[in-house]
Amino acid sequence: MAEEPIDLIRLEGEGNSVVLRITGRERREHPGRTDVLAGEFRIDTPFVSGGLPTWLLPGDLRQWQQALDLLDAGQDIAWRADTRAPGLFIERDQDDDRCRVTVRDHSASLTAVTVTVPLADAWFDDAYRRLDLALETWPPEGN
Incomplete structure (x- = not known):
C-alpha cells in the first residue's frame, strides 16, 4: 500500500500559503545511491500560485528539525540554502506573530x-x- 502524501511544512494564513508536500519515496536503482523523497513546494497567494518539484535526502529531514529548533528559539532560518535543491528562508517579525517565507529555486528557474x-x-x-x-512514514535508510 502506498503511503498518503504528508505536508512536511505548512505555513498559511491571511490568504497566503507555503506548503512542502512529500508524495513518496523514489527508489534509486544504481547501487550506492540513496533513495530520495519526492515532493513539491506549493505557493498560493491572491497574486501568484505555483509549484516547484523537489527531492529530499535523509539529511534534509534532520536539518529541518534543526531549523525548526532555531525558529522556535526566535531566530531566522535558511534551510537548504547551500544546496542545488530549492531553499526555504523564514524571517520572523519581532513586532508581531508574522513571518516572511521565501522559497528560492537556486538552480532551475533562478526564481524566488x-x-x-x-x-x-x-x-x-x-x-x-x-x-x-514524515520520519515514521519514510524513515531514513539504515534505521
Whole structure:
C-alpha cells in the first residue's frame, strides 16, 4: 500500500500559503545511491500560485528539525540554502506573530517567491508533529 502524501511544512494564513508536500519515496536503482523523497513546494497567494518539484535526502529531514529548533528559539532560518535543491528562508517579525517565507529555486528557474504568513506559537507543535509523521512514514535508510 502506498503511503498518503504528508505536508512536511505548512505555513498559511491571511490568504497566503507555503506548503512542502512529500508524495513518496523514489527508489534509486544504481547501487550506492540513496533513495530520495519526492515532493513539491506549493505557493498560493491572491497574486501568484505555483509549484516547484523537489527531492529530499535523509539529511534534509534532520536539518529541518534543526531549523525548526532555531525558529522556535526566535531566530531566522535558511534551510537548504547551500544546496542545488530549492531553499526555504523564514524571517520572523519581532513586532508581531508574522513571518516572511521565501522559497528560492537556486538552480532551475533562478526564481524566488516571498509571502507573509502568521506564525503563532501553536504552529510549532504542528510542525514537529508533521516532521515526526514524515520520519515514521519514510524513515531514513539504515534505521
